[in-house]
Amino acid sequence: MILEPRFTDDLADLPTFKFGPSSLTWWGVVGFMVIEGAGFALAFAAYFFIMGHEQGWPPEGRVAPDVLAGTLFTIIILLSEIPNTIVKKAANVGDIAAIRRLLPVMVGVGVVLLIIRAFEFNSLNCRWTDDAYSSIIWALLLLHTGHILTDWIDTVVLCGLMFTPVAYEGRRQVDVDENSMYWRYVWLLWIPIYLMIYWVPRL
Amino acid sequence: MKSRAPAIAALMPLLLGGCQYQRYQSDFGRGAVEDTQFLTLFTIFLVVCGIMYLLVIGFLFAGILHRRRLDANVVETRRHHQSHPLMRSTLIGWAALIGVGLFALAVASFVTDRSMAAAAANDKLSVTVTGNQWWWDIVYNSGDPSKTLHTANELHLPLGVPTRILLNSNDVIHSFWVPSLGGKQDLIPGRQNDITIVPKRTGIFRGQCAEFCGAQHAHMALVVVVDSYPDFIKWWDHQLQPAAAPATPLALAGYKYVTTGPCSSCHNIGGTAAGGQVAPDLTHLASRKSIAAGTLPMSEGNLYGWVEDPQSLKAGVHMPTIGLEPDQLHAVVAYLETLK
C-alpha cells in the first residue's frame, strides 16, 4: 500500500547554489583533498622511514639538491595566492569581469610554475635509479607535479568556461570559488615537500 | 616431563589422528622451552575465550527462546517503548567483563613474552642460518675459525643449551619455523633477525619456511635433530672432517665426474676441487636425513631420482636437469653415498 502524502511545506524558493559547506561540490572537492592528503602523508612517512635507516642524510656520496629553482618556485607559488584570493572574493560577490581578468593570470602563473618545475627536476643532483633517497625525492617531486598539473588543467577549463555566457550562472562562480580553494591546498602541500627535498638534507 | 599426557590434546576434539604425529612438526611437540610456554599461554587464552563464547551463545539462545506473549507482528516503536531496565546494567557489566578479560589476557601475554626473552638471555652456541630460494644454508660459528662448520638443510642442536640462531636471507623473505621447538622469525634481506631456542627433549623435529617465498615454498623444509651434548660434539667434529676419499672404482668415477662436471660449479665438497658456493654444501650429504631441503627422505632410490631429474620432483628449483648417462648416474650416486 503506497502511503498517501501529507503535504507539509513547499521548498520552491530554496536557492539552487550557495558558497562553502552548503554546496555539494564543496564536499566533493574536500573529499578529494583528503584523499590526496592521506596519500602525501604516507609519502612523507616513507621519506622519513627511508631517512631513518641512514646515518647521514643524504647518504654518503650524494649531494643535496640545489636550492635555486626550488626556492624560486616556492616564492612564485606563494605570491600566486594574491591573485588567487582576489579571484575567490570576486567569485563570492559574482564579479564576472574580475574573474575574467584574473583566471588567465592564474593560468599564466601555472605555466610559469610548470616551467620552473622542469628546471627543478635536473637540480636534484641524482637520478631516481641511484638509491632509495633519490627515488623518494623524485617521487615526491613527481607527485606534486601531478598535483599542480591537474589543478592547472582544471583552471584552464574553468577559465575557458568563464568566457562563455554560462559564467553568469551562480553555480559556475561556486566552481571558481572551490577551484581557488583547491589551489590554496596545492601550495599548502608544497611547503613540507619543499622543506623535505631541499632543506632536510642540509640539516 | 614425558609422563604427563599433553593436556591440550585432551581439549582438542578427539576425532583426529593418534598422538605420534604431534611430536614431529606440530605445536604440541614440547621440544623446547619456547613451545611449552606457548602451550601454557594458549591454554589460558582458550579457557578465557571459551568462557566468553559460551556467555555469548547462552545469551543468544536465551534471546531466541525468550518467548514474548504479545503478537509477533505488533511493532514496538520508539515513542512508547522503553528497554528493559536490566538491559542497561547488563550492557555496562558486559563492557566491564570484556575489558577485564582482555586486560588479563594482555598481562598473561606480556609475562610469557618476558619469560621467553629471559630464557633466551645467556646463549652459548651461535648458528647463522641464511635463507635461499628453497634451501637453508647453515654455519656453526665458533671462536676458532678452524672449528667453523658449514652445512645445509639439517640443523643439529645440543640438549638444554640456549642456541642463538642468526637469520639472514640471500634473496626473498623466508621464515624460520620449527613448530615443536618454538615461534617463527622471518629471514629478511638487508637485516639480521635472531631467535633463541633452548631444546628440552632429544629427537627429530621438522620445520618449514612459513613466509611465501616463490614457486617451491612448500618444499623448503628443515630437519632439526636435538642430540645430547656429547653426541652433538661428536657430530660437530665428524662434520668438520673433509669428504672421505672414494674406495670403489665406481665411486672414484663418480668423484671424477662430480669434481669436474657441472656439480662443481655450484656445490662445495670439503677436501675436493668442487668449490661452488651457490648451492647446498655436500661434504657430508649422506649423513643427513633428507634430500633437497626436506623434500625427500634420504635413500639410495631418492638420490637416484633427485640427481637424475630434480625438475620433475621440485619444478622450478635452481638445480638443472643435467641429462646424465646411466653409467655416469650410477657413478655419481655411488660417490654421493660415500659422503657420510
Added chain:
Amino acid sequence: MTDIRAGTFEGAAGRPAGAERERERVEAENRRLAEERKKIVRDGPKLKGAKLAARLETAWRRPPGIIGWLATVDHKEIGRRYIITALAFLALGGVLALLMRIQLARPDSALIGAERYNQLFTMHGSTMMFLFAVPVMEGVAVYIIPLMLGARSTAFPRLNAFSYFMYLFGGLMLWVAFALNVGPDVGWFAYTPLSGPEFTPGKRADVWAQMITFTEVSALAAAVVLVCTILKTRAPGMTLARMPLFAWAMLVQAVMIIFAMPAVALCSSMLISDRTIGTNFYNAAEHGDALLWQHLFWFFGHPEVYIIFIPATGFVSVLCETFCRRPVFAHAVVVLALISTGILAFGLWVHHMFATGLPRVGYSFYTSASMSVSIPTGLQIFCWLATIWDGRPRFQVPMLYVVGFIITFVIGGLTGVIVAAVPLDLQLHDTYFVVAHFHYVLIGGAVFPLLGILTYWYPKITGRMMSETLGKIGFWLVFLGFQLAFFPMHWSGLLGMPRRVYTYPAGLGLEVPNLLSTIGAFVVALAVGLFVINAMVSLYRGAIAGPNPWGAASLEWATSSPPPVYNFEHVPVVESNTPLWDLDGELPVVTGLRVDQKEMLLTTVVAATPDLREPVPEPSLWPFISAVAVGIVFIASIFSPWAIAVGIIPCAIALTAWFWPKELKRHPEPVIS
C-alpha cells in the same frame, strides 16, 4: 532571493562604455530568465499522483539501448551492476578455492603444479578482497542509501558510473591476464623482494599492482559519492541522531576507505616504478627496505578488512531492527562503537608483522591495540543480542543469517584475540590457524550478513520475494558446510601446516583435517549455487512483494518495489528513528521540486534542514569514455612509463567533455546536461 547573480559593478565613474552596455544586456537577460523561472512546473498538492509520476518518469528516464545502458547515472542501475559483477567475481574466486581444495585434499598430490597453484591462491585472495568484498558492499550501499535517506539520487551520479566502470575494467584486466598466463603469482599481499623486479620476472606483479590502481580509484570515487550522499542529501528531519545504523556504517566505511586506500595506491605505484623504471624503494642493497612495503601495505590491509566488516554490522543492525519488531537496543552505543572501530582499525597494522623482528616493546603496544579493537565489536554484539532478547524475533531466512553470523563471527573474533598475543602469533602466524581465523571473520562476519541482506532487499530491488524453503535449505547448507570446511583448519594450523603451500608431506597428521576442509568447501559451493538459483528462479516465480513485505521501518520501504527512476514522488520528511513504524497512516512530504528537469533536495549536515535545490546530472557517455581512456593509460603504463605522459591528453579531454555543459546559454535554473 533570485538565484541569478546580477553582475556587481565597481564605481560607475571609472567604467568604460563597453562595460556599461554589458551591464544593460545582463540586466535584461536577468529579467527574462526571472519570468521563465516563474513558469517552471513543480510538484505539490496541485500536481501529484499518477500525473506527477508520468511527468517525473519522462524527466528522469535514460535513453534506451546500448548507448543509454552505458550512459546511465541512475544509482539503482549502477548499484545492481556492482552487485551482479561482484557476485560473478565471488563465483570465479570460489571456483579457484575449490581447485585449491582439490589439490590439498591429499598429501603430496601432483594434480596442480607449484606455479599454477601459486597463481590460484593469489587470484583467489586478490579476487575475493579487491573484486568481491569491497565492491559488493559499495554496490548494496549505492543502491539502498539514497532510498533509505529519502533522496532522489546519490551525489555525483556520473562519478558513481565512472567508479563502476573502473572497477569492471580492473577486474577484467586481472582475469584476462590470468587467462593469458600473465596472472600474478606472488600472493594478494605481494611482499617484496619476491614481487620485486629480480624475483618475479615478466609482467605478473605489474598486472596485480595495476589491478590495485583500478579498484582503488573505483573505491575512492564510490567513497566520496557515499560520504557526500549521506551528509548532504538526507530527507528533511533526518538529523544525524535519527539516521539509520546502516547509513552510519556506510559513512564510517567510506571515511575509512578515504584514509586507507591511498596507502595501497602509493605502495603499488612504488612497486610498479621499481619494476619498470628501476627505482630502489624496496631494494635493501641501495638504502631501501623490504619492510617499507609491509608497513605501507598493512597500513591499508588492516583497515581494509574492517572496510569489509563494518557494512556487515550495518546489515545486521537493519535485520535485527526489522525482524525483532523493535529499534536496535542502545542506538547511540552502536554508533559510537562503529566510529571507534573505524578509528582504532588504523592503529593495528603491525600485528601482521610480529615475525619480522621489529623491537618487542613496540609489539606489546600492538598486542593491546589489537585486543582493544574487539571491545567496540563486543558491545555491538551485546546490543544485537539485547535487541533479540527484548524484541519478538521472527526467524525468517534473513534472521537465520544473523544468528549464523553471531555464532560464526564470535569464534573468529576470539581467535583474533588469540593471534593478537605475540608469543601465540609467533607460532600461529602464516599457518592454517590464521586462514581459519580470517575466513571465520570474513565469511562469517561479512558474507553471512550479505546473504541475509540480499534476501531482505531482494523484494525491494526486483519486486518479488525469494523462496523461503530454498532460503532455509541454503542457510543450513552454507552454515554447516562452512563449519566443516574451516573449523578443521584450526587443527591443521596447530599441527604445523604453513599457508600458501601447494602440497604437504604425509605423516604429519594433516590428511584428515585437509580432507574434511575439502568436503566442506564443496558443501559451501553447493549452498552458494543454491542461493543463486533461488535468486534467478524468484525473478519470475517469486511471490509479488508489495512496497513493504517485511513490515520494516526505514524509508526505502515507503516507495514501490522496484522503486521508480526518481525514487520518491515527493521527498519524505522524517520525524523519528523508525519513520514507517511511527506514522499515523500518511507520509509527511515536502514539495516544490521541478518536474520537467531532474532536481533533488540538499539538506544541512547535522540538522538536515532543507538547504538547496540541486540539479541532478543528465545521463552521459563521458564517464564511460573517461573510464576507457584512464583504463588504457593504466594498462599501457605497465609496459612503458611514457604511456602516462602521452595518456594525460586523452584523459584530460574526456574529463573536460564530462564537465562541459552541452549548450553554453543561461537557463532560468541550472541544469547539468
Added chain:
Amino acid sequence: MSSLFRASTLFVVVAALALALAGCNREEHHDRAKPIGETVPAGESPDTIFPGSSTPPPLDPRAALYDNNANAISKGQQLYLQMNCVGCHSHGGGGMGPPLMDDQWRYGGRIDQIATTIAEGRPNGMPSWRGKLTEDQIWDLAAYVRSLSGLPSKDAVSSRSEGMSAGTPQTLTPHAEPKNSDAPQQ
C-alpha cells in the same frame, strides 16, 4: 554510428589479443624435465666467423625459447652474478673482458652466437663453460647478455637486481643493434 562502433570495437579486440599473445611466451617457464638438447634439435654451429658479407647460418631453433623470455633472462641474471662473470665483464661495462652493453660483437651478437662463445670459450681469457654449465643455463646466460645492450623486448627484461644499482635499468637501455666488430685484439 553503429558500424563505426562495431569496427572500432573489432579493432580494439584484435589489438588487445595481439598485445596479449606477445605476452604469452614472455612468461613461459622452461622447467623441463628433459635436458634442452633432447627437446629441440640443435641448429648447426654458427661458430664460423664469416668474413665480409656472406650471410650467417639460420638462427638456431632453440633461440625462440630463450630470446625475449622473462624467466630465461631472470635466471641468466642470477647465473651472471653466481658464476662471477662480473669479475671480468663487470655489469656489462667491461674490464678485463670486453664490454657487453655496446654494439661491438667480435664473435656475433645473436643469441646462438653468444651461447657458442660461452660454451666454447674465446682466446684472451674467456673460459669454456661446456661441461661446467648445462646447455639450458648457457642459453639463459646468453639471453641475459643480450639484455645488457637492450636487445630483447622491454617487457621481458627486469629493471634492476636486488643488489647495488649498476647503471641504467635494462628497461630503459636503448636498443644497440649488434655490429660485427673487427677491432684489433687487445
